Amino acid sequence: MCIFCKIVNKEIPSNLVLEDDDFYAFHDINPKAPVHILVIPKVHVDSFNEISSELMGKMTPFIQRVATHVGIEKSGYRVITNIGDDGGQEVKHLHFHVLGGAKLTWSHFTDADPKDYL
Ligand code: 5GP
Numbered sequence: 001m002c003i004f005c006k007i008v009n010k011e012i013p014s015n016l017v018l019e020d021d022d023f024y025a026f027h028d029i030n031p032k033a034p035v036h037i038l039v040i041p042k043v044h045v046d047s048f049n050e051i052s053s054e055l056m057g058k059m060t061p062f063i064q065r066v067a068t069h070v071g072i073e074k075s076g077y078r079v080i081t082n083i084g085d086d087g088g089q090e091v092k093h094l095h096f097h098v099l100g101g102a103k104l105t106w107s108h109f110t111d112a113d114p115k116d117y118l
């Protein structure tokens, strides 16, 4: 069983933000912003590549609820999902990073010159 499935099953402790029948939101253990929450489906889905439109259709309003719940829906926030090796996905259970609580820059992502990739 993967690490995030174990978190859903409470075999590994986590700092819960919000949950419903389908989704679980908890604080990232290594936050990259004042607010850094991970939102995951309770069923194991490897990545964004595999999620059904039906589950994604439910996940969108849940992520919006999470943002409202922690009070960043007006100040703004960023939603990111990393996919596969080039996307930098370390945990192979689909998760959306919800980042906020400060004015975010692209500096996390732009250490390299984009021209390097052309
Ligand atoms: P990825 O790099 O796969 O997009 O993001 C994985 C995220 O999961 C990282 O931000 C990392 O800090 C977080 N993470 C990994 N293991 C745990 C854990 O056991 N508990 C919590 N709360 N976060 C975790």
Ligand code: ZN
Pocket: 001, 002, 003, 004, 005, 006, 043, 044, 045, 092, 093
């Ligand atoms: Zn899993």
